[in-house]
Each structure stands twice: as C-alpha cells, then as structure tokens.
Amino acid sequence: MVAKTNKQLILEFESFISYIQSLDSLEDADWEAPLEAGKWSLKDVLCHIMLWDKYFYEEAFVKVKEGQPLTAVHQDFNEFNTNAVLYARTVTKQEAIGQFVLYRSRIIEDAASLSDEAFEQIYPDGDGNKFSIREHLRDFFPHDKHHKQQIEKYVLSVTAIQ
Secondary structure (H helix, E strand, O other): OOOOOHHHHHHHHHHHHHHHHHHHHOOHHHHHOEOOOOOOEHHHHHHHHHHHHHHHHHHHHHHHHHOOOOOOOOOOHHHHHHHHHHHHOOOOHHHHHHHHHHHHHHHHHHHHHOOHHHHHOOEEOOOOOEEOHHHHHHHHHHHHHHHHHHHHHHHHHHHHHO
16 A cells, blocks of 8 residues: 555554554564574564654654654664663563554554644754654655564464474
8 A cells, every 4th residue: 555645644554553463462482582593583673663663752743742842863773773672671572562552552643633734744853854744654664564574474484383
C-alpha cells in the first residue's frame, strides 16, 4: 500500500502494533535468541524501535501538540542503538511489547488529533533541521519494514524447528 493521505500514513504506522502483538505467542527464549548469527534478538529489535518511538514522541510529537519548540536533535545512532540493546536486557518480553504499544499508540493518537495543516507543517527541530509529522512517519516505514522482514525470516526459522 502506497500511503498518500495523512490518515493512510497513520493507519500504516499503526499496523505494526498488531504485528508485534502477534509475536507474543513466541517462547521467551525465542525473543532472547539472535535473529541471525551476530545479530540482535527479537527483544533487542523491539526495544530499538520502541526507544526511537519514545524519543520522537517526547522530543517532537508532544512538542508539536503543545505548541512548544521541538527538542529532538541528531542522535549518534550507534550509541542510541547500543543503549537500546542494553535496555532490552532489563525488561521482559511482555514489558517490551507493552512499551512499544504504548509509545506507538501515543504517536498515532497525537498524529490523528492534528489538523492536516499541523500534520504537514515543517517545524525546526532542536538542531534547526526540518521536521514534520508526515515526513517522520513516511521515513520510518522503511525502518519498520526492514525489521519486520528480519523478524519474519526469524519466525519462519523458529516455527520450522518446533
């Protein structure tokens, strides 16, 4: 589906929630094992996605909704992702899923509550770069899709063994 309207973008972004929730039936051990040799685990990937959602929710979406300046700034991706993997070690599968659903839902609710004008408006982020809700959602589809493909491949390998 090529998302064109703001509503379609929101629905597509939301669709990842039910997909992640469907993975709850996997064994905890399957959530802890690397997706491939030398790769992150399913829980690592989910915490990585959730923490990016949390970051952009708190530093951009809330700010847009409240009419405040955005505080989102460029992050060192390697450091951010390393911290996400470390964080994943501190939560259970259910906590990781719950936190993902929480922040993804908050983004969706805030985005859906905006007028089309606010949804598409360009805001300066904390670094002075351009940020819009619309482009943020569009930019994260390939990211979600990349991880979904990794997860789907892994799930097929796990369920083939069982």
